[in-house]
Amino acid sequence: MEGPKPGDLGHLAQLQQRLRESVRDVRSVVARLAEVPQEQRTVLHSAIAADQAAAGRGFVWLLDHFDQPSAVVPQLAQLAPALDALMGPHSRQLDLFEAALVEAVQTDDPDTLREAWRFVVGWLRQAKAMQQEDTPFWTATVVAHDQRRDDVAVLRLAIDLPYPARAGQRAVIEHPMVPGAWRPCWISAPPADGNRLELHVQATPGDDATGALVHGTRVGDAVRLHRAEGEFVIEQHGRAILIVAEDVHVAPVKGLLDELAARQDDRVIHLFWGVSTRDDLYDLESLREHAAACAHATVHPVVARGPAHPYLSGSLPQVVVDFAEWTSHDVYLCGSPLAVGVMRNMLLERSVPAGRIHAVTLDQLATTPSSR
Numbered sequence: 001m002e003g004p005k006p007g008d009l010g011h012l013a014q015l016q017q018r019l020r021e022s023v024r025d026v027r028s029v030v031a032r033l034a035e036v037p038q039e040q041r042t043v044l045h046s047a048i049a050a051d052q053a054a055a056g057r058g059f060v061w062l063l064d065h066f067d068q069p070s071a072v073v074p075q076l077a078q079l080a081p082a083l084d085a086l087m088g089p090h091s092r093q094l095d096l097f098e099a100a101l102v103e104a105v106q107t108d109d110p111d112t113l114r115e116a117w118r119f120v121v122g123w124l125r126q127a128k129a130m131q132q133e134d135t136p137f138w139t140a141t142v143v144a145h146d147q148r149r150d151d152v153a154v155l156r157l158a159i160d161l162p163y164p165a166r167a168g169q170r171a172v173i174e175h176p177m178v179p180g181a182w183r184p185c186w187i188s189a190p191p192a193d194g195n196r197l198e199l200h201v202q203a204t205p206g207d208d209a210t211g212a213l214v215h216g217t218r219v220g221d222a223v224r225l226h227r228a229e230g231e232f233v234i235e236q237h238g239r240a241i242l243i244v245a246e247d248v249h250v251a252p253v254k255g256l257l258d259e260l261a262a263r264q265d266d267r268v269i270h271l272f273w274g275v276s277t278r279d280d281l282y283d284l285e286s287l288r289e290h291a292a293a294c295a296h297a298t299v300h301p302v303v304a305r306g307p308a309h310p311y312l313s314g315s316l317p318q319v320v321v322d323f324a325e326w327t328s329h330d331v332y333l334c335g336s337p338l339a340v341g342v343m344r345n346m347l348l349e350r351s352v353p354a355g356r357i358h359a360v361t362l363d364q365l366a367t368t369p370s371s372r
Helices: 009-022 026-034 043-050 052-064 069-087 093-105 110-131 208-215 247-262 284-292 316-323 337-349
Strands: 138-149 152-159 170-174 182-189 196-202 222-225 240-246 268-275 296-303 329-334 357-360
Touching (some): 026 043, 043 052, 043 093, 152 208, 170 196, 182 247, 240 337, 247 268, 247 284, 247 329, 268 284, 284 296, 337 357
Parallel strands (some): 240 329, 329 357
Antiparallel strands (some): 138 152, 152 196
16 A cells, blocks of 8 residues: 655655654754855845744744645745745745755755755745735734824834835835724834834824824734835935925935935935924934934924924925025925925925925825725
């Protein structure tokens, strides 16, 4: 009588037992994979390095369920953001990770490990097929929730997989309290290590989703993110820079200032941040720290109502156009559609060339997965 064949559940059970004999110290295997040099890493290496404890739990779970592909494939589908990089037509990441895994396990039976990895690759392909019709998402854990104002919170997230993002971009986030309601939020700076992210969120009256993010979020909550989007970029040429940001829309400016500082850009930068009242300047100290890293950047807070001292007082667009003549500057506007439109029109009336005015707003991204 023939024994179990490759792919049969009986064969998988036998292979599972051989794996358990080969992989006796999961923690050491994970540690070795995390130590792979940066230039040799795949997206899986990066995820392991970012959270070795979670990676260890994942390895143990896979070993425990190796004989149950119907359970494994849906779980692997949650790696959707990484699957494109792992399995693209020109990607060698699966081969590279297989070689690193064999070396990290340090087993006397590498053939068992390679056979098991071939099954995992097959399950990854099935997982990719499952998610092709869906918008890929990243799962993240809230590690800090700092409510700066009644309507504004700063969220710091630890993301399960590397999250590619650039300065000036926006993340689209879903809170589990309001499933299916995805909302765009500004990224205050791109993740330095690929797995940590800071978002600034403003609660919109009558909107349960942003309300949950600001008022209902706690440390340890799991949220989901779509890909970072947007092209808020400061061009690299010789003209001075004017940045005008309304309220919470100042968040992405910090990342842009960091970019200018990193490339030692010595242009003069005037940054106007407009808020309703003086108490609304929730991020002023941090903003000034980012500006101080630039060669010639000045922050001008503008308060629309009530006591403003020691800051500028009045309507943000009017204060900006009255402050100086901006026809020789490149202008970057960030705010609500109404605020951006008013500011742009007033600058055009003051002879600022239309081609030098760049404007962005979150409302361009107020979409849901079904509309993408």
